Amino acid sequence: xxxxxxxxxxxxxxxxYLRCLGRLIENEIETVSSTALAKAAGVKPAQLRKDIxxxxxxxxxxxxxxxxxxxxEIKSAMGGSNxxxxxxxxxxxxxxxxxxxxxxxxxxxQVVSSFDAVPQAVITKGLPVPVLAVDQMEPYIRENxxxxxxxxxxxxxAQEVTNELVAAGITGILNFSSSVLIAPDHVTxxxxxxxxELENLSYFVS
Amino acid sequence: xxxxxxxxxxxxxxxxYLRCLGRLIENEIETVSSTALAKAAGVKPAQLRKDIxxxxxxxxxxxxxxxxxxxxEIKSAMGGSNxxxxxxxxxxxxxxxxxxxxxxxxxxxQVVSSFDAVPQAVITKGLPVPVLAVDQMEPYIRENxxxxxxxxxxxxxAQEVTNELVAAGITGILNFSSSVLIAPDHVTxxxxxxxxELENLSYFVS
DNA sequence: TGGTGTGAAGTGGTTCACAGCA
DNA sequence: TGCTGTGAACCACTTCACACCA
Numbered sequence: 001x002x003x004x005x006x007x008x009x010x011x012x013x014x015x016x017y018l019r020c021l022g023r024l025i026e027n028e029i030e031t032v033s034s035t036a037l038a039k040a041a042g043v044k045p046a047q048l049r050k051d052i053x054x055x056x057x058x059x060x061x062x063x064x065x066x067x068x069x070x071x072x073e074i075k076s077a078m079g080g081s082n083x084x085x086x087x088x089x090x091x092x093x094x095x096x097x098x099x100x101x102x103x104x105x106x107x108x109x110q111v112v113s114s115f116d117a118v119p120q121a122v123i124t125k126g127l128p129v130p131v132l133a134v135d136q137m138e139p140y141i142r143e144n145x146x147x148x149x150x151x152x153x154x155x156x157x158a159q160e161v162t163n164e165l166v167a168a169g170i171t172g173i174l175n176f177s178s179s180v181l182i183a184p185d186h187v188t189x190x191x192x193x194x195x196x197e198l199e200n201l202s203y204f205v206s
Numbered sequence: 207x208x209x210x211x212x213x214x215x216x217x218x219x220x221x222x223y224l225r226c227l228g229r230l231i232e233n234e235i236e237t238v239s240s241t242a243l244a245k246a247a248g249v250k251p252a253q254l255r256k257d258i259x260x261x262x263x264x265x266x267x268x269x270x271x272x273x274x275x276x277x278x279e280i281k282s283a284m285g286g287s288n289x290x291x292x293x294x295x296x297x298x299x300x301x302x303x304x305x306x307x308x309x310x311x312x313x314x315x316q317v318v319s320s321f322d323a324v325p326q327a328v329i330t331k332g333l334p335v336p337v338l339a340v341d342q343m344e345p346y347i348r349e350n351x352x353x354x355x356x357x358x359x360x361x362x363x364a365q366e367v368t369n370e371l372v373a374a375g376i377t378g379i380l381n382f383s384s385s386v387l388i389a390p391d392h393v394t395x396x397x398x399x400x401x402x403e404l405e406n407l408s409y410f411v412s
Numbered sequence: 413t414g415g416t417g418t419g420a421a422g423t424g425g426t427t428c429a430c431a432g433c434a
Numbered sequence: 435t436g437c438t439g440t441g442a443a444c445c446a447c448t449t450c451a452c453a454c455c456a
Contacts, residue, residue, distance in 0.1 A: 104400030194310030
């Protein structure tokens with residue numbers, strides 16, 4: 001795919017624009033200028049235009065962008081029309097909290113199954129998703145062609161489980177395990193480390 | 207403070223180094239080279255040395271760094287010896303999940319109180335932390351000199367609550383609200399947006 | 413006139429490569 | 435010899451500023 005030329009940071013911001021545009025659609029606003037949208041997204045107008053230009057030219061000079069057009073163009077360029085099935089690995093404290101919460105799952109995303117080393121330990125918790133044993137993980141991923149996994153196992157097992165996930169065909173990992181993961185280049189890893197975020201914050205609070 | 211010259215990204219990585227060093231101490235390893243530590247942290251050796259150099263010179267040429275010395279130097283430079291009291295605002299689904307979980311709270315950090323617009327709605331959930339009404343928030347922050355807040359309110363209220371927090375003296379916000387927050391420069395905001403992370407991932411998974 | 417699209421300039425952070433010291 | 439500390443080169447992204455067009 002040729003889309004690899006778009007910088008990672010742009011992609012990230014574009015996700016933000018997409019969300020802002022969605023809100024504009026809800027409010028039935030039809031046109032938006034780069035200045036207005038940039039303000040909503042918390043970036044500079046020029047940057048927004050550059051980001052959007054990666055996908056092509058959608059704006060009308062003197063007027064701005066058509067909210068609907070821009071939304072659907074970006075959405076399709078991001079492959080966002082696809083339906084994404086996601087698995088969660090490691091149903092401990094954090095894992096089960098996330099499964100129960102799921103407030104971050106948007107339209108088009110669904111946690112279809114979860115896996116744990118000791119599934120019987122958690123099976124009674126009344127979770128909205130089946131909890132299977134880890135030895136069923138690889139076949140499950142293969143058969144259902146899952147691409148994205150949420151990783152909530154303890155640090156000690158994180159790398160090992162990652163290796164299994166990658167071997168089974170996972171190419172995107174949302175890593176909650178406070179561990180530095182090593183994976184091939186074609187695998188994208190996003191780390192969410194709350195302890196790190198807090199520690200980082202505490203440096204800046206005078 | 208003069209420490210503002212250290213780039214944000216360096217600070218973030220230094221938090222990672224600190225964690226790696228902690229693990230080395232546990233394993234009673236006394237000396238580490240930039241190459242080894244960089245590998246553990248997932249960065250390049252030169253970058254690690256540059257990062258560390260921001261605080262001064264701690265290494266011994268030809269040998270490496272003393273694990274203990276480096277750890278305590280960084281820790282003190284980061285103001286990490288302080289005890290950090292943190293509040294959580296918005297005890298909804300996500301907020302209460304975080305309160306119950308708290309696995310991300312490390313030594314030196316504690317959620318001392320939480321606030322919600324409708325505290326009686328959540329007060330029975332058996333949380334390990336008191337839930338107060340939002341109108342008690344400002345005085346609480348002032349009296350206890352809280353500096354860090356975890357923000358879990360719905361998007362619509364996020365900016366308003368942020369303004370109150372800042373007015374009361376908060377200078378660090380961990381923002382879970384999937385909202386772009388506007389705040390003065392002296393306030394540091396870290397966004398944790400799981401929906402965004404997922405959307406972002408889904409772009410890269412082929 | 414007003415707002416996009418974009419080459420060019422600027423900025424910040426990364427990597428290199430080597431001097432210098434135990 | 436081995437590894438740190440660091441100026442210099444490099445690179446990626448950001449911002450500017452203006453041509454161009456509805």
